[in-house]
Amino acid sequence: MTAIAKQVEDFLSTSAPFDMLNESMRHDLIRHADLLYVTTDNTEHFKTGEPRLYLIQSGQFSVEDGEGAARHLSEGDYFNYAAILDKRFYPLSVHVDSPGLVYSFAAEDVCALLELVEVNSFFTGLRNNALQNHAIADSNSMWLYKPLTDVIDKAPVAAHGNTSIADAAMLMTREKVSSLLVTANDKLIGIVTDRDLRSRVVAHALDTALPVKQIMTVNPTQIGNSRTLFDAMALMTEKNIHHLPVIDHLSQSPIGMVTASDIIRHQRGNVLFIIGELTKANNLYELTRLSWQLPHYFAAHAKRAGDYDIAGKILSQATDVMTRKLIGFFQQDNGKAPMMFAWLVYGSQAREDQTTGSDQDSGLLLASTPNEKQAAYFADMTDYVCKGLAKCGIKLCDGNIMASNPELRLSVDEAVKEAERWVAAPTSKAIMHFNIFLDVRCAAGDASLFKQLQKRRAPLLQQKMFLAALARNSNDVSVPLSMFQKFSYEKGRKQKDTIDLKTRAVALINNIARIYALADGITLPNTVARLESLSDKSELSSKDAANLKDIWVFLNRLRWRHQLENKVTDNLVSVSMLSSIQKHQLKAGFKAIERANEAMVMKFSGGVG
């Protein structure tokens, strides 16, 4: 019998997609595999014989296979999968840049594994450079979509049908429950609630020595434990019941009970709930107290990928609510504003992708140029609001991009003139300065004022020369991949393998989405929304837009999870903390961003980087 070396097992059990094989499948794959030490003079392996699938464990290679142009590959990369997927021979040429170990798998074995959805979608995904993540499809999940198994925390209180009514009532009292499951042979046959005891026993002066099965509701409505809290809620509303037994979907035996009060309790745990609470705050003290709970709420309740997707939105909404409340508090003490104004937010808050480390970026748009007295009112108001937000945990902006800065309190006319200045001289220094203002949203005040500005500004920002300058500027940042598609890490950090997902990746997608959106005349600030609403005329294909959106969502998940799990506010995600499949996804994502960025520079600036 062939033995399996631990290093082989270790490597393959951490290499997606083979990490998800069960042990015996993985061992079969290993037993028929070869291990090559590939040097410049033994690359004939690749030229002859049956096509095989290759996985690099060490070394660096430039490979041309059925995938077209040469790719630089290294540790963890596969090649020649096109030949396996298409079941045909493609010429394969491997140039050794630095020798190393390469696993070689028999086509037959890999083909057998392609029957598995995960394996198949992994390799087809590699091929299409798409991000392989099924979870993204169901990203609108929320706390309501908790599986019932996570919701029920208590074994069911159950009794046999022949138990007397009195004993049943005593059991319920002792267990502090309002309903009792009646079982026979571990199967659910009925349910008794407080209400049954009132209406069927006390109201009829029934003998409490009678068996409980005489008063139970026979064959009550029930739900499988694989369903969600939402399903339970829907069912309870439909049947107008307050107690819903949960059944193990395999054994059919009852494993718990969901009650109306459980649902209320879980609703309180919903982050949306805290936004409701924020709106009810009556003074600065209450507002700050609630705001400081936000990070805890996220940490305690955001568990699934879908939760991270909406976390940024919720935080932005919460910040909007805080801003509106603070403006309200100020006006209570100082009277109404002397003219119409719009409170504008920029950058991440505008895009609704705030994370816990985001600082405030705001400005004020005024109906007209204020006189001295009016200016003083707005200076006081903005100072109060910005300081108030800081007290609520939203950091003051280091760059002083805040409405409290008098330079950022402009009338509509002044703001349009400012945009004219941007467009007239888009130097890279100027772009650095005004890029943030291009993602803008009205968070409070008079939205119509903001609409005026947008309408007057849109044609200016659509000018070709201006977009070309923006595109060139975006080319200055590159994705953190080396020539050989290895991750390149941030230098000078305590942890050696971190990548700043915000500046090195998310910001790039934001740039791409912004430029295409400006070109298309879209005034929305949110990156996902921008990508979704690009018109047919846009030069970004809908496929690329959808792909960038997926990548953006994926990156956001990673950084939210990083912040919540490590209780930090930075975006320095450690690559070693990612699963094998996430590493592949991240790499695929970076490559797609790079391609999209290059294509954008080509389109808008004619390739002049």
Next chain:
Amino acid sequence: MILQWLKRQLTLAAGSSLTKQLSGRYINNTDLLAIDVELTSLDAKATDITSIGWVAGKGGQLSLSSCEYFVINTSAALGQSPVIHGLTHDILAQGKPLAVSLDKLMPLLQSSVLVFHNASLDLAALNKAFIELSLPVIDVIYIDTLKLAVYQLSKQHQVLPTNSATLTVCRQRLDLPSCPEHNALDDALATIQLLFAQFEQFGLDQTSPLSQLLHTKALGKYRLGETQDR
């Protein structure tokens, strides 16, 4: 004087017969067999084999189906050895008799060039086992990756730095991935990978004769099963 002369003649004879045995052996046609044994002690005369692992390869390629690993059911005193390789009495009790593993190994020993990291200890242990089990006497040829490493190191250092020639450190130097240590099969697999990388380091290609490594003193022959006067 005469004794010295005799000794020299014998060494020369041994050397020349090794050269002869290596003729016709090239990198791309030489079957290699990397073997590692875990032992109860580092004293070659008194040591017993607790586990043995091997893997075959040729020309930079190896088939994982050739991997073999045996835990040996030995009753010998283990000393401090379980600390190193984790093989305690309980595990060993479920092992196979040494004879079973050597039966399986026997045909490979003569058809392949053996690969060891520190050949002398492993060969001495195998030799002792051959004698104890009264196995037929056989001649084997081997390559020692430790000696190859030492040859390279001694070009840079007068005195070798401590721990500079362990299997792990040698692999690191040639950019091979790290792997678990002190399991006979893993060490054998690690050793053959190291040898492939060393071939590259020494500038050998697929058509180079193995005898190109003779000057490193890393190649040798050994008679297993004969009481050796050392």
